[in-house]
Amino acid sequence: MADRDIVRIAGGQGFWGDDLDAPVRQVEGGPIDYLVMDYLAEVTMSIMRKLKDRDPASGYARDFVTLMDRIFPACVERGIRVVANAGGVNPDGCAEAVREAGRRAGVGGKARVGVVTGDDLMDRLDELLEGGHALAHMETGEPLLTIRERVRSANAYFGAAPIVEALGRGADVVVTGRCADPVLTAAPLIHEFGWAADDYDLMAAGVLAGHLNECGAQATGGNAMPEWWTTPDYDRIGFPVLEVESSGAFTVTKHPGTGGRVNRATVTEQIVYEIGDPESFLTPDVVADFTTIALSDLGNDRVRLEGIRGRSPTDFLKVSIAYTDGWKSEGTLLYTWPDAVAKARTADRMLRDRFERLGFRLDDVHTEFVGWNAAHGHLSGDPPVDAPEVQLRVAVRSSDRASVERFTREMAPLVLTGPPSVTGYAGGRGRVQEIVAYWPALIRRDAVDSLLRVEVLDV
């Protein structure tokens, strides 16, 4: 436990594929104590599982290793510790690669890497099912057995404890697989301030801090609506820096001289992002009540959050399961003025008639007219009068791969056989994609807690 009044935690990555330079800017742009990075969205684990099936040494966010090559020396020099769920389905492999990066970067012997494993339930699924854990779908109630054969990954969202342990054992970098996203930020706070696990108001403060950090620039002006056209310098947007006090109150800000902005509106938009019942924000460590947050906009890109209340967590952890569920593909064609929409609609009708005549077994055919109704459907109203152009986008889904394959050959012929003034098929045939669907479930926490392992290794 350090003797600090304020712990500065910076969010460096909102998802796997986010701005690669953002974490570097967070390290270089001002004082921080921790850099936390969230690489895992709901379905990322199944993508990583696919990679690992092909190459057992992969299955984690390689971007993180490349990043550590760049920032490891600066982090060691300034005492900045890094927490990331970059481990995906192979945290050990990721930790090993990070240690190699450290040696390449010249911090061999000067840093330690912690790794948390045990969230991966894939090899224990049958044992769990036989043990009475139904892993029923949270929305539909169906038992997992109905799709057992098609499961590709299964991971429990664990809480802060193992990360706190790794930090306590001196890890400068902590690599995890699946954990609840806000935990990446909450764990360093618990470690630094010695917050008790049953002080639920403090646990809730940690979770709220994590919720503000976990989507990167979405808390600091990115993707924020109010007067977006006046947002300063999107191109060098500052990612969130949280200045947290031992009381749990904290200020959301960003490094000086960066773009974007922090105000009541940008922070509130992130607070309500991907939440359900705000009185019961469920996490492994606490049920946080977002209706108790007191928000003050201090000006100068500073927003203070305090007062959040929490209560004891449930006996369950969430499990994210991915399973294969058929095939899909899509194709697009661009029709131009005059009468662009009428041409695209005629082509859509032709396609659907052909699917029927050829006996394609398609579970769903979805048509969008990009430029008119792709995003808002019927809420877009009537087609625009005299539209300069519209893109026809047709997507299909089926449990029959052959039908989806055949579909990919049906778009191109329309260029010569259908309505005129059409272009945009240079990309060739659409790709057939296997659908990996998401199956959220709950599991009693005692079935997972005993599996979690923490290792801390020298670089």
Next chain:
Amino acid sequence: MTQISLACLAHARSGDKGNSANVGLVAYEPEIYPILVEEVTEERVKAHFGGLVRGRVERFELPNLHALNFMLYEALDGGGTVSLRTDAQGKVLSTALLRMEVQVADDIARRFEGRGFIPEGWSPEGA
């Protein structure tokens, strides 16, 4: 009373949870929040989205942030990776909700008309 676009009164952010989406709706000013509570009801939101939301709509209140949160169940055609929609994760259901029209007092309408939209004369190269 005057009819006005919700886009003039509030901003919003949306995202996915499995096959469901949420839309957080935030009043531009505290005085607008009671209007949202009164006007943007579960029933009206359900009717507004029509076929885009197959399941029910559930509303939650965050008076401390002058915000409402809407859960839109079965709104994503199967969810993130299954959905055939461009907006498979419901990221722009936010602006879809803002298309709704609500009734407000005349003076509110006068003061908020056009808020949420780029002012005339703006150009991407700067003024």
